[in-house]
Amino acid sequence: MSDKLKDILSHLSSEVDQETLLKYLEGRLSDEQRHEVEKKMMTTDFTDDAMDGLQEIKNKEKYLHL
Amino acid sequence: MLTDDNQWLGILLERYTLLLLGVCMKYLKNEELARDSVQQIFLKAITELQKYRVEYFKSWIYMVAKNHCLMQLRDKPGKNTIEVKDSIAAETDETDKESLLLNEKTYEYMGEALKELNADQQLCVTLFYMEKKSYQQIAEQTGYSMMQVKSHIQNGKRNMRILIEKK
Numbered sequence: 179m180s181d182k183l184k185d186i187l188s189h190l191s192s193e194v195d196q197e198t199l200l201k202y203l204e205g206r207l208s209d210e211q212r213h214e215v216e217k218k219m220m221t222t223d224f225t226d227d228a229m230d231g232l233q234e235i236k237n238k239e240k241y242l243h244l
Numbered sequence: 245m246l247t248d249d250n251q252w253l254g255i256l257l258e259r260y261t262l263l264l265l266g267v268c269m270k271y272l273k274n275e276e277l278a279r280d281s282v283q284q285i286f287l288k289a290i291t292e293l294q295k296y297r298v299e300y301f302k303s304w305i306y307m308v309a310k311n312h313c314l315m316q317l318r319d320k321p322g323k324n325t326i327e328v329k330d331s332i333a334a335e336t337d338e339t340d341k342e343s344l345l346l347n348e349k350t351y352e353y354m355g356e357a358l359k360e361l362n363a364d365q366q367l368c369v370t371l372f373y374m375e376k377k378s379y380q381q382i383a384e385q386t387g388y389s390m391m392q393v394k395s396h397i398q399n400g401k402r403n404m405r406i407l408i409e410k411k
Binding site: 182183185186195196199200209210212213217220222223224225226227231233234235236 | 259261262263264265266267268269270271273275278302303306310351354355358369372373374376377378379380381390391394397398401404
């Protein structure tokens with residue numbers, strides 16, 4: 179219980195690599211893995227803003243062609 | 245113009261492509277504009293990094309990206325009301341708050357704080373942190389949209405932190 183509670187306050191960010199983020203966006207992760215990505219991405223303003231923006235992109239295949 | 249330094253920079257920047265795209269999309273709300281902006285931010289970063297020494301690359305590139313977006317918005321009339329938070333200050337500030345984690349009492353307060361949240365926030369925070377569900381699962385279960393779920397969790401977290409700091 180207290181371990182999980184600790185996550186709520188934590189700002190210690192561990193990075194999500196781009197490969198994993200891409201899989202997340204393409205819906206190729208399990209629910210458990212999705213949760214982990216979401217939790218990590220929430221820990222800094224940078225990644226949090228990025229998550230907001232990335233959800234709004236309609237044409238997902240284009241991620242690969244940047 | 246492609247020096248060794250530039251090549252390393254290119255590799256470094258590439259790791260941030262998706263994050264930068266996300267940030268630009270959040271502020272500009274336009275895919276094409278966001279994609280162009282990522283390229284412009286890369287160019288700007290390469291130029292600036294040749295002139296200055298940057299200590300915290302991640303915070304710095306985020307600031308460059310946000311400033312770039314805000315400039316774009318400023319050029320368009322009627323869209324200049326977005327407020328920029330000072331991200332670097334915010335992130336160093338957080339290290340103080342980490343010390344809260346060392347305090348055993350904090351856990352007790354957190355349990356109490358969780359109960360004080362409004363129903364939406366309490367539900368979303370519990371499903372996310374305690375039951376380790378994804379936004380999608382929570383959205384399906386509660387009927388909220390993914391963005392609503394995300395913001396209930398964010399606001400819930402923020403309120404809990406405020407409640408704990410008061411105790």
